[in-house]
Amino acid sequence: MGRAGYFIASILIFTAGVMLPFLINYNMAEGANASNPQQFLNAGIPANLNTVDNSSNIYQLIWQIFTNNIFIGILLSFGGFYSFGLLTAGLLLWNGMLLGTLLKLALFINFPVPEIFKTILIHGPLEIFAVCCFSSQGLAGMHRLRNSNRELEQRPTAATLRLPLSILFVAAVLESFAITYLN
DSSP, X not given: OOHHHHHHHHHHHHHHHHHHHHHSOOOTTXXXXXXXXXXXXXXXXXXXXXXXXXXXXXXXXHHXXXXXXXXXXXXXXXXXXXXXXXXXXXXXXXXXXXXXXXXXXXXXXXXXXXXXXXXXXXXXXXXXXXXXXXXXXXXXXXXXHHOGGGHHHHSOOHHHHHHHHHHHHHHHHHHHHHHHHHO
C-alpha cells in the first residue's frame, strides 16, 4: 500500500473514532438533573476554562499551538512508524473519539450547531489534513511487518514532513486568530 492508501486509512480510522461515541449508547445525563442538561456540562468544570485572555501575545499562542501540533505530528509519524503503525492508529482513533464525544455532548445540551463549528471549521480541516499526512507516514510502519527491506524508503524523512508542517503552521495561525478574536 502506498502513501495514498495509508492516507485514506488514516482518514477512515479518524472518522471511525468520531462516529464511535454516536454508536455507543450511554446515558449522558446520568448523575445530572435530566431537566437541566447544562448541569451535566458544568459539573466539576472550572468557571474560567473557556475564557481567553485577549491581551496575551497572539504570537505566543501561535507558537504554543504549533509546537503542540509538531509534537503530535512527530509522535504520529515516527512513533507510529517504529511501532508498526499501532501508535498512529491508536492516537487517530482516540482523537476522533474525543471530537465525537465533544460533538455528542454539545448536541446533548442543545448547544447551537453554528457555535459548535464556528472555531472548528476555521482551522479543523487543515489540521486534520496535516494529521492524516503525518499518520500516513506512521501507518507505513505496518509495511515493516511484511517486508523489512523497504524500511528505508518508507520511513518518515524531513522531506516528507515539510508539507504537513507547513499546513500545521497555517492551521495554528488560523486557530490562534479564531481563539483570540471570535470568542
